[in-house]
Amino acid sequence: MHPLAVEQRFLEKASRLRGWGAGLLVCASLFWAYAGWQVLTPYGSTYNAVDCPAPVNSEPRDLYFDDSGRRHEEALQCASDRNWPAPLAALAFSVPLSAGGAALLTAGTVGMMLRRHDGEVRQATANSGR
Numbered sequence: 743m744h745p746l747a748v749e750q751r752f753l754e755k756a757s758r759l760r761g762w763g764a765g766l767l768v769c770a771s772l773f774w775a776y777a778g779w780q781v782l783t784p785y786g787s788t789y790n791a792v793d794c795p796a797p798v799n800s801e802p803r804d805l806y807f808d809d810s811g812r813r814h815e816e817a818l819q820c821a822s823d824r825n826w827p828a829p830l831a832a833l834a835f836s837v838p839l840s841a842g843g844a845a846l847l848t849a850g851t852v853g854m855m856l857r858r859h860d861g862e863v864r865q866a867t868a869n870s871g872r
Contacts, residue, residue: 761850766842780828
Protein backbone atom coordinates (compact mmCIF):
# COMPACT_ATOMS: atom_id res chain seq x y z
CA MET A 743 0.00 0.00 0.00
CA HIS A 744 1.24 3.47 -0.85
CA PRO A 745 2.54 5.48 2.16
CA LEU A 746 0.32 8.43 1.26
CA ALA A 747 -2.76 6.18 1.35
CA VAL A 748 -1.74 4.88 4.78
CA GLU A 749 -1.26 8.44 5.98
CA GLN A 750 -4.65 9.49 4.62
CA ARG A 751 -6.40 6.52 6.24
CA PHE A 752 -4.77 7.28 9.60
CA LEU A 753 -5.80 10.93 9.47
CA GLU A 754 -9.37 9.98 8.50
CA LYS A 755 -9.58 7.60 11.44
CA ALA A 756 -8.22 10.23 13.83
CA SER A 757 -10.70 12.77 12.46
CA ARG A 758 -13.54 10.28 12.89
CA LEU A 759 -12.50 9.67 16.51
CA ARG A 760 -12.48 13.41 17.16
CA GLY A 761 -15.94 13.75 15.60
CA TRP A 762 -17.43 10.95 17.70
CA GLY A 763 -15.79 12.38 20.82
CA ALA A 764 -17.18 15.84 20.16
CA GLY A 765 -20.63 14.36 19.46
CA LEU A 766 -20.64 12.43 22.73
CA LEU A 767 -19.56 15.53 24.64
CA VAL A 768 -22.37 17.54 23.04
CA CYS A 769 -24.88 14.86 24.09
CA ALA A 770 -23.50 14.90 27.64
CA SER A 771 -23.75 18.68 27.77
CA LEU A 772 -27.39 18.48 26.63
CA PHE A 773 -28.10 16.13 29.54
CA TRP A 774 -26.43 18.62 31.89
CA ALA A 775 -28.46 21.48 30.42
CA TYR A 776 -31.67 19.49 30.97
CA ALA A 777 -30.75 18.76 34.59
CA GLY A 778 -29.87 22.41 35.17
CA TRP A 779 -33.14 23.52 33.62
CA GLN A 780 -35.05 21.19 35.94
CA VAL A 781 -33.33 22.69 38.98
CA LEU A 782 -33.48 26.35 37.94
CA THR A 783 -37.05 26.70 36.63
CA PRO A 784 -40.25 26.95 38.66
CA TYR A 785 -42.90 24.28 38.22
CA GLY A 786 -46.54 23.68 39.04
CA SER A 787 -47.83 21.29 41.64
CA THR A 788 -50.52 18.77 40.77
CA TYR A 789 -52.30 19.50 44.04
CA ASN A 790 -54.58 22.54 44.15
CA ALA A 791 -52.67 24.26 41.31
CA VAL A 792 -49.89 25.56 43.55
CA ASP A 793 -47.06 27.41 41.80
CA CYS A 794 -43.80 26.06 43.16
CA PRO A 795 -40.52 27.98 43.09
CA ALA A 796 -37.44 26.55 41.45
CA PRO A 797 -35.70 24.07 43.75
CA VAL A 798 -32.64 26.28 43.89
CA ASN A 799 -34.77 29.20 45.15
CA SER A 800 -37.02 27.31 47.56
CA GLU A 801 -36.83 27.96 51.27
CA PRO A 802 -35.90 24.80 53.19
CA ARG A 803 -37.15 26.47 56.38
CA ASP A 804 -40.73 26.33 55.08
CA LEU A 805 -40.48 22.56 54.80
CA TYR A 806 -39.35 21.84 58.33
CA PHE A 807 -40.96 24.51 60.49
CA ASP A 808 -44.74 24.81 60.66
CA ASP A 809 -44.86 28.43 61.78
CA SER A 810 -46.57 30.02 58.79
CA GLY A 811 -49.44 27.60 58.10
CA ARG A 812 -50.19 27.77 54.39
CA ARG A 813 -46.57 28.21 53.28
CA HIS A 814 -45.63 25.02 55.11
CA GLU A 815 -48.38 23.04 53.34
CA GLU A 816 -47.46 24.46 49.95
CA ALA A 817 -43.77 23.71 50.53
CA LEU A 818 -44.62 20.11 51.43
CA GLN A 819 -46.75 19.73 48.30
CA CYS A 820 -44.05 21.22 46.10
CA ALA A 821 -41.37 19.00 47.64
CA SER A 822 -43.44 15.87 47.15
CA ASP A 823 -44.34 16.79 43.54
CA ARG A 824 -40.81 17.47 42.35
CA ASN A 825 -39.73 14.82 39.87
CA TRP A 826 -36.11 14.22 40.92
CA PRO A 827 -35.46 10.94 39.07
CA ALA A 828 -35.50 12.66 35.66
CA PRO A 829 -32.67 15.17 36.28
CA LEU A 830 -30.68 12.62 38.26
CA ALA A 831 -31.01 10.08 35.46
CA ALA A 832 -29.85 12.72 32.99
CA LEU A 833 -26.76 13.34 35.11
CA ALA A 834 -26.14 9.59 35.43
CA PHE A 835 -26.34 9.16 31.63
CA SER A 836 -23.97 12.07 31.11
CA VAL A 837 -21.11 10.48 33.06
CA PRO A 838 -20.25 7.64 30.64
CA LEU A 839 -20.95 9.91 27.67
CA SER A 840 -18.51 12.49 29.04
CA ALA A 841 -15.84 9.91 29.79
CA GLY A 842 -16.14 8.25 26.38
CA GLY A 843 -16.32 11.55 24.54
CA ALA A 844 -13.26 12.92 26.31
CA ALA A 845 -11.31 9.73 25.60
CA LEU A 846 -12.24 9.65 21.90
CA LEU A 847 -11.61 13.35 21.39
CA THR A 848 -8.24 13.10 23.12
CA ALA A 849 -7.19 9.99 21.18
CA GLY A 850 -8.09 11.58 17.84
CA THR A 851 -6.41 14.87 18.63
CA VAL A 852 -3.23 13.28 19.97
CA GLY A 853 -3.04 10.96 16.95
CA MET A 854 -3.27 13.87 14.53
CA MET A 855 -0.74 15.93 16.47
CA LEU A 856 1.75 13.06 16.65
CA ARG A 857 1.36 12.38 12.94
CA ARG A 858 2.03 16.04 12.14
CA HIS A 859 5.01 16.05 14.49
CA ASP A 860 6.39 12.91 12.87
CA GLY A 861 6.03 14.51 9.43
CA GLU A 862 7.83 17.64 10.57
CA VAL A 863 10.67 15.60 12.10
CA ARG A 864 11.05 13.59 8.88
CA GLN A 865 11.10 16.78 6.82
CA ALA A 866 13.66 18.38 9.12
CA THR A 867 15.82 15.24 8.99
CA ALA A 868 15.61 15.14 5.20
CA ASN A 869 16.50 18.85 4.92
CA SER A 870 19.45 18.56 7.30
CA GLY A 871 20.87 15.59 5.38
CA ARG A 872 21.44 17.64 2.21
